[in-house]
Amino acid sequence: MRTFTTSILACFALVAAGCSDGSGGATSTTSDTTSTTGTSAGGTDDTTGGSTTGTPGAGGSSSTTGMGGSESTGAAGVQTVGAGGMTSGAGGSGMPGPDAGSGGAGGSNQTADGLKHGPFKMLVISTTLEFHHDSIPTCLQMLQDLSKTSDADLAKAGAPAGSTWTVTSAGSDPAAANYFSEIATDNLKNYEIVFSDNPTGPVFTNAPNGAMKKQIFQDYWTNGGSWAGQHSATDFENNNKWTWFQDNVNGGWFTGHDGDGTPGTVIFEPTYANHSILKGLTTPWNTSDEWYVMNRNIQAVPGFKILAKVTVASSGIDKTPRPAIWITENAKGGRAFYTIRGHNQKVYAEPEFRDLMLRGILWAVHRLP
Numbered sequence: 001m002r003t004f005t006t007s008i009l010a011c012f013a014l015v016a017a018g019c020s021d022g023s024g025g026a027t028s029t030t031s032d033t034t035s036t037t038g039t040s041a042g043g044t045d046d047t048t049g050g051s052t053t054g055t056p057g058a059g060g061s062s063s064t065t066g067m068g069g070s071e072s073t074g075a076a077g078v079q080t081v082g083a084g085g086m087t088s089g090a091g092g093s094g095m096p097g098p099d100a101g102s103g104g105a106g107g108s109n110q111t112a113d114g115l116k117h118g119p120f121k122m123l124v125i126s127t128t129l130e131f132h133h134d135s136i137p138t139c140l141q142m143l144q145d146l147s148k149t150s151d152a153d154l155a156k157a158g159a160p161a162g163s164t165w166t167v168t169s170a171g172s173d174p175a176a177a178n179y180f181s182e183i184a185t186d187n188l189k190n191y192e193i194v195f196s197d198n199p200t201g202p203v204f205t206n207a208p209n210g211a212m213k214k215q216i217f218q219d220y221w222t223n224g225g226s227w228a229g230q231h232s233a234t235d236f237e238n239n240n241k242w243t244w245f246q247d248n249v250n251g252g253w254f255t256g257h258d259g260d261g262t263p264g265t266v267i268f269e270p271t272y273a274n275h276s277i278l279k280g281l282t283t284p285w286n287t288s289d290e291w292y293v294m295n296r297n298i299q300a301v302p303g304f305k306i307l308a309k310v311t312v313a314s315s316g317i318d319k320t321p322r323p324a325i326w327i328t329e330n331a332k333g334g335r336a337f338y339t340i341r342g343h344n345q346k347v348y349a350e351p352e353f354r355d356l357m358l359r360g361i362l363w364a365v366h367r368l369p
Contacts, residue, residue, distance in 0.1 A: 115366055116160075116192075116367060118163075119163070119164045119166065120165045120166075120193065121165060121166045121193075122167050122191060122193050123170055123195070124167060124168065124194075124197050125203065126169070126199055127200075127201075127203045129200060129202060129203060129206060130200040130201040131200050131232070131235065132200070135342065135345045135347070136197055138345040138348045139198065140167070143357075146354065146358045146361065147165045149358065157276075157358075157362075158276065158368065159368055165361075168191075172199075174206070174207075180208060180213060183207070184216065185219065185220075188216065188217075188225065192225070193225070193226040193228060193361065193364055194227050195228050195361070196229030196250075200232050200236060202239055202241060203236060204237060204245075205237060205239070214242055221248065221249060222332065223332055223334070224332040226334055226335045226336065226365050227249050228338065228360055228364045229337075230338065230339050230342035231290075231343055232254075232343075233250055234254050236253065238295075247301065250338055251294070251304050252296045254292040254295070254340070256293045257290050258290060258291045258312050258315050260343055260344055261288050261290075262288055263312070263314065264289065265286050266286075266287065266308050266310045267283055267284050267308060268283040268307060269308060272306075277325075277327070277360050277368070278307055278308065281355060285308075285352060289340070289342070289343055290344070291312050291315070293318050294322075294323065299323060303328045304327070304328045306325070307326060307327060308325040309321035309322055310322055310324040325340075325356070326338055326339075327363070327364075335363065335366070336364065337363060339357075339360070
């Protein structure tokens, strides 16, 4: 199921015998369905995100919570300070910080160019209640590498200087004390973006005070907080108990996949070929991965835009072009970026993949138009 050089930065994996997740090879997909944005489809925990008022940026750096248990191998308690000597603080340019959920502690502000400026903070979620990817720490290292992108490389892609970030890993061991305590209203105000690094299963649903945690994230997102993720970020809350998340943030969940290392050709959708996430990247992009098939047609979910599709010629599931990269944005500027790629550790070493992830993150936090 479920590797970036800093050369280009900008506005925003059934051949294998048996699948690595123990599913015994390719699994079948369900028929496409659509749903209405913001509508709950049956989960008793589904709630409508309310509006909250944020506070000015508070400054100071947040502490890092170690990723517990075996899931934190190679990534426990890591926090990286963004390069460039930029400091976080209240109202870096004399203006108050954004509303709750949009990164109050970053000192970033939207300016005349329509972009936010300055460093920001990222909270990474990687709890695995089901399949555990050994690429989780590899992705975390990539995020830390990308967080220190130079101003020269940022400029090449059109992002403001100083668009660096700090990575904080949320605790991932459900047995640990204060597990998932990072999902709190006052804490999320410090982060402009929540990143899902290959989590799996009903992470919010099963967390202590899960219904409250869902509402807190919904408020964060509704008021302009951002999200990004890769691969099994859609093997997440996949049991109809939090359909708000699929309808508004990640688009759906995967129901089947090709074997790891299956060749595929990613082609950008003509309408979005010049989107800031894609502009200058290679298309067609011939690469390999464990290519997902989703539970519904993401392109038909209101508010979602498919930036690129992949054709897997040797697929035993679906040989037609399927969504591979997509985005969405809500009324208050909350943005989401996702790609189905990212199963194997080697993916995170691909320059093109790293460029894509950098751009997607920068777009999600309004450093790219």
